[in-house]
Amino acid sequence: MSSFSFVFSLILAFLFSGCTMDAPLEPRPTLYLATNGDGDGIVLVDGKEVKGNESFLCQPGVEVILEARPGEDSVFAGWNIDEEKEKISVIMDQNHYISAEFNSNL
Numbered sequence: 001m002s003s004f005s006f007v008f009s010l011i012l013a014f015l016f017s018g019c020t021m022d023a024p025l026e027p028r029p030t031l032y033l034a035t036n037g038d039g040d041g042i043v044l045v046d047g048k049e050v051k052g053n054e055s056f057l058c059q060p061g062v063e064v065i066l067e068a069r070p071g072e073d074s075v076f077a078g079w080n081i082d083e084e085k086e087k088i089s090v091i092m093d094q095n096h097y098i099s100a101e102f103n104s105n106l
Contacts, residue, residue: 029092031056031064034099039074041102043067058092065089068100077101 033043034053043050044067058064067087070076078084080099090096 028057029060030095031058031090031092032095032097033066034097035102036080036099037074037077037101037103039077039102039104040071041074041076041100042069042071043100044069060092062092063089064092066098066100068102070102073104073106074102075105077103 031045032053032055033045033050035041035043044065045054045056046065047067065087066079066089068076068079069086076086078101079088080097080101081088090098
């Protein structure tokens with residue numbers, strides 16, 4: 001692992017709970033987040049705002065709380081994992097590809 005990769009991993013570890021420095025150095029599951037639809041909205045990861053498409057290395061087995069918040073003129077239409085609640089939890093036992101869909105209500 002290059003020095004840059006290691007430092008970048010440490011920075012990500014500090015930014016998000018569940019993605020900590022005590023995570024093993026073996027491969028860690030990645031959470032890939034995206035937003036879709038013609039509306040506006042944000043996703044919170046463990047209470048921290050994420051805009052657009054992001055990915056996070058996480059400690060294996062940790063629970064991550066995701067919350068969708070639609071913009072003023074938008075509605076939350078659901079997650080791509082057949083979940084309609086705005087707040088969900090994901091166990092990081094494998095890589096997860098999750099997107100929130102926001103539709104315009106205009």
